[in-house]
Amino acid sequence: MFSCGDFLILYLLIELQGLCFIVLATFRKNSYFSIQSGLKYFVLTSIFSGFFVFFLSFVYFCLGSLNFQHIHLLLLFPFEDEGINWLLRISLIVICLVFLVKIGTFPFHSWIADIYEGAPLSSTIIFSYLPKLALFDVLIRIIKIFGYVSKDIEFLLVFIGLSSVLIGSFLAFNQERLKKFLIYSSISLTGFPLIVLGLNNEESIYSIYFFIIFYTLLSILSWSSYILCYKLLGNKEIDEDTKPLQITDFAGFRVTCGTFWSLFYIFIFFSVAGLPPLAGFFLKFLIVFELIKNSFFSVGIFLIFFSTISIYYYIKLIKLIFFEKPHFTKHLNNNVFESDSDLFYLSTSTSFILILNSLFFFNPLIAFCKFISINIPF
Amino acid sequence: MTINNYLSFFYLLPEIFLSLSILFYLFLISFFKQSPLYQKIFFNTVFYSLLGTLIIIFFLGASEVCFSNFFFYHTYTTFVLKALILTFSILALGPIIQGYILQKLNSPEFFFFFFVRYCLPC
Numbered sequence: 001m002f003s004c005g006d007f008l009i010l011y012l013l014i015e016l017q018g019l020c021f022i023v024l025a026t027f028r029k030n031s032y033f034s035i036q037s038g039l040k041y042f043v044l045t046s047i048f049s050g051f052f053v054f055f056l057s058f059v060y061f062c063l064g065s066l067n068f069q070h071i072h073l074l075l076l077f078p079f080e081d082e083g084i085n086w087l088l089r090i091s092l093i094v095i096c097l098v099f100l101v102k103i104g105t106f107p108f109h110s111w112i113a114d115i116y117e118g119a120p121l122s123s124t125i126i127f128s129y130l131p132k133l134a135l136f137d138v139l140i141r142i143i144k145i146f147g148y149v150s151k152d153i154e155f156l157l158v159f160i161g162l163s164s165v166l167i168g169s170f171l172a173f174n175q176e177r178l179k180k181f182l183i184y185s186s187i188s189l190t191g192f193p194l195i196v197l198g199l200n201n202e203e204s205i206y207s208i209y210f211f212i213i214f215y216t217l218l219s220i221l222s223w224s225s226y227i228l229c230y231k232l233l234g235n236k237e238i239d240e241d242t243k244p245l246q247i248t249d250f251a252g253f254r255v256t257c258g259t260f261w262s263l264f265y266i267f268i269f270f271s272v273a274g275l276p277p278l279a280g281f282f283l284k285f286l287i288v289f290e291l292i293k294n295s296f297f298s299v300g301i302f303l304i305f306f307s308t309i310s311i312y313y314y315i316k317l318i319k320l321i322f323f324e325k326p327h328f329t330k331h332l333n334n335n336v337f338e339s340d341s342d343l344f345y346l347s348t349s350t351s352f353i354l355i356l357n358s359l360f361f362f363n364p365l366i367a368f369c370k371f372i373s374i375n376i377p378f
Numbered sequence: 379m380t381i382n383n384y385l386s387f388f389y390l391l392p393e394i395f396l397s398l399s400i401l402f403y404l405f406l407i408s409f410f411k412q413s414p415l416y417q418k419i420f421f422n423t424v425f426y427s428l429l430g431t432l433i434i435i436f437f438l439g440a441s442e443v444c445f446s447n448f449f450f451y452h453t454y455t456t457f458v459l460k461a462l463i464l465t466f467s468i469l470a471l472g473p474i475i476q477g478y479i480l481q482k483l484n485s486p487e488f489f490f491f492f493f494v495r496y497c498l499p500c
Binding site: 002003004005028120121122124125126129130133134137213216217220223224227230231345346347348350351371372375376377 | 451452453454455456458459460462463466467469470471472473474475476477478480481
């Protein structure tokens with residue numbers, strides 16, 4: 001996807017990934033939820049793939065090519081025919097919507113949350129962060145390719161981004177299942193780069209790459225914390241299908257599992273919440289900084305307000321860990337360092353060290369992201 | 379046929395092959411599951427998906443060779459981005475395997491789909 005230069009190749013690659021997504025979602029053949037999730041994804045993606053091809057045909061009808069370079073050259077200056085301009089605008093909106101389905105933002109948040117929730121744990125971990133770097137990269141290039149046409153959908157992208165942050169934050173508010181809480185939290189976070197994309201300013205694009213890199217690391221840590229909770233509390237008590245992990249299972253976590261793991265959770269949740277000087281703060285800071293630089297003051301203030309709301313439920317988790325009485329009367333699983341979990345601890349500790357030391361490589365990473373954003377090929 | 383027709387056919391061929399191979403596999407399952415032949419020969423989803431994927435890679439690779447810098451771009455940036463996603467995939471492997479163990483999904487197909495069919499298109 002990073003190196004494709006033609007819409008047909010892009011379609012083929014998205015479908016290739018989508019087919020695999022369906023298989024991964026329905027991987028637990030005996031689970032009703034898993035099959036339902038795969039079927040939902042199949043229906044959703046087939047409808048939007050149909051729309052994608054249909055509106056690509058409009059692009060071909062208007063421009064006579066589906067190659068990225070050709071489209072970019074043809075759309076440097078506006079067409080005189082207003083009908084063609086409208087057709088291109090509608091096509092671009094539908095193409096962007098297809099990508100938003102894959103990324104999982106508003107207005108597809110409820111379907112996407114159901115799909116992610118029903119899929120097996122490993123598949124949910126894959127879906128929630130791995131494809132996002134590639135999808136955002138392609139979306140950035142598409143916005144860039146469509147030149148003057150993309151200027152007309154700036155408002156739409158900002159609106160969808162803001163709605164994702166707002167709805168993700170509010171829906172995460174009342175969740176009792178930890179898995180759904182993490183899913184809505186990720187939906188809320190994916191709204192941030194969309195808002196910057198809506199600015200349509202080449203100088204701000206680097207913040208999207210910066211966001212996705214840290215978002216991936218934070219997601220790895222969030223899902224690691226989910227698995228770690230399973231391991232620490234003992235997986236005989238909790239089952240993904242019959243009795244899934246609840247937020248209230250964190251109650252008295254410090255008493256049952258020790259101060260070390262409680263501090264580990266504090267760092268992760270405060271980082272995702274965006275408290276300084278942790279990595280999550282830099283993500284949100286850069287986005288708000290770019291918004292203010294581009295004179296989008298009201299959007300920046302809204303983002304700060306919604307981020308403050310989201311801090312509430314992360315602090316609620318920390319309150320549960322430290323100040324509530326434990327649900328489990330004894331320490332259920334002391335031996336978390338099993339032989340099969342070497343790789344897990346390697347992944348988690350590497351991500352954790354990277355997040356903790358984000359302050360030290362802040363400037364080199366920004367330079368790296370600027371380099372990528374300047375040299376985006378198409 | 380113009381060059382565009384050839385190209386359309388070129389794009390569609392791998393998907394057609396994959397669909398046919400899945401149909402063929404379903405046919406084999408329906409008729410030969412109880413036979414000793416099914417037990418002897420490695421007729422399972424991994425085999426057919428691998429075959430389909432190899433064909434897709436072959437066609438994508440062929441199109442890349444034939445129409446270099448038309449369908450695909452090879453710059454330093456694309457290389458860096460690919461390296462980045464590979465690093466993330468490896469970093470994410472720990473939680474993915476643990477989730478896999480926790481839910482007792484005992485099949486190599488999962489890892490096949492994750493690596494070959496999912497990471498490759500990126």
